Amino acid sequence: MSISSTPEKMPPPIRTTGALNKRLLRKGIGSHRPLWLLWPGLVLLLVIVGIPFLIAFYISFLNLDQYSLRSWLEAPWVGLSNYLAAFTNGNVVGASLLVSLGVSLGFSLLTTLFIVPIGILAALTVNTPYRGRAFVRILYLIPYVIPTFVTALIWRMMFLNGTGLVDRFLAAIHVANVNTYWLLGANSFWAMVIADTWASWPFIYMLTLAGLQSLPSEVYDSAAVDGANFRQKMLYIVLPHLRHTLALAVLLSTLNHFNNFTLPFVMFGTPPPIQADVLPLNIYVSSFQLFNFGGGAAMSVVTLILVLIPGFLYIRSLRLSEVKAS
Template sequence: MSQATITSRSSVQRTTDSPPPRKRRRTVAKRGRPLWMLIPGAVLLTVIVLIPLVMAIWMSLLDLSQYTIRQWLGAPFVALENYVVVVTQTQFFQSLAVSIGFAVIATVLSIPIGVAAAIVTHNAFRGRAVVRSLFLVPYVIPSFVVATIWRTIMQPGGVWTGLLSFFGIHSNLWLNGPNAFWTLVIVEIWASWPFIYLLTLAGLQTIEHQVFEAAALDGVTWGRQLRSIVFPNIGGPLALACVVSVLSHINNFTLPYVLFGIPAPNNVQTLPFLTYIQSFTIFRFGLGAATAVLSLVLLAIPLIVYLRMMRLDVGKEA
């Protein structure tokens, strides 16, 4: 038997005797994600959002008042009658106009403050951490505390009227009358501009520092850097901040309630305020539920538009 035959047989025997190759363990992506981990979040979402939403829709279809609240499951079914009453016999459209005007004005006036604060604190300097912390103070204070403080400041003959009289503006009625709307706007701007500042600062953090250094070496002015580098990169975060701010302002109930109390001037009765009055002042809970559902539908419109715009932008980039 030749040496080549012996060698080939021994190699075949080693190949036969060798253990089979071990199967590689599938990665998480191949095995499938552990969807059971979503169960706690789904339960929480169901309990906090879905069940109250279904109950609100059902209550809006009932003639639910202080007389039928004890047996509300057996309250008279009136279908869409509450919605008709809300649209035709209440101050719904006035409250809608107040809410939209107040939210848009507060957001538009907060944008330059927040953007300027983010640009100022973007570059490193001594004490930057302290300045950033101070900028967040209005945002972290609870709305109840903010409204209570400003209610005290704007009392007739208080600090606010004294400060304005120093500049030649003499007006004592800031918590009532036509100035009440602007009081709401001023306080909301003071409390909410740090949110614009935070998202704008997050957008600035995505810009590489070398870009500014290269622009400075090329002799690009600061105004040109703002137009060509800063603003294009903070457009997405700023748009998100605007949408969230508008929705947050419209939904703000604590601020006007604590700031003005009940009865409040008509020019500060936002949609949440109107819902509260209908439900817990005149005790027409079905009417209040219908107002809340209509408010939810209207609030979903700008959110859907924003999500649609974001989807189109992602599609263009792809």
């Protein structure tokens, strides 16, 4: 008795994904993307951002105060007078737009300059695994998760004249007098920089650590085999790998410090010292304490233009780098 086996039928070949996509496109399936799903987000963005900006831009050309606010559409048209007054005169209790712009630029650039090396060094300390690394990472995030309002209150108490921790510590090590004024005069600017540096360096740390974790360990091993020391690894491996991440971190950090309102508002109150009269605080005082809504709107428009310039340059540089890479 012989057993004859019939040959099994082979299954039909499975179409590849590329061939299937081409067939669907030939039939017209998937060629029309559901772009209408973007309309709710666009409408919401227009309502929240677009319309208020257009209103603020229109108000910046009006002589609008507390007396004409109810009928603001009929307020007197003054043209560019609000812009000229903002650049030259300033408000009654504060600085002009140019002075506040200088304070904001110095504050944002100095703070970013201080926090970048701190964030990079902190990221390097927790990049490689060791016992207790997770706990150290949690400690590094404490300044960043504390609300800005609480941070400003803490540093305001620390900078109090005579009784503050900063004055007492500096007097104990014979660096400064116990009666140094940090919340008034020229020292107010440095008090603001110190407080914001302590609160914001974990932002650079988190972005840098994310970039370091994306670098394969084999790269370090190859560099070690070639005899590279720590400085050479940093200069020729780590920093070139992190250049795009650090560029984005520096841009976002600078813009965030430039628009920081809560910290100087809580630390110094209103009106603040001239040395700490940042642009957002100047706009607030002009608009909601002096009721010069036209001047406040003019300064807001100028601030928006200044903030858009570095963002536009960064996006353009990314596009140029992508074109060169392709």
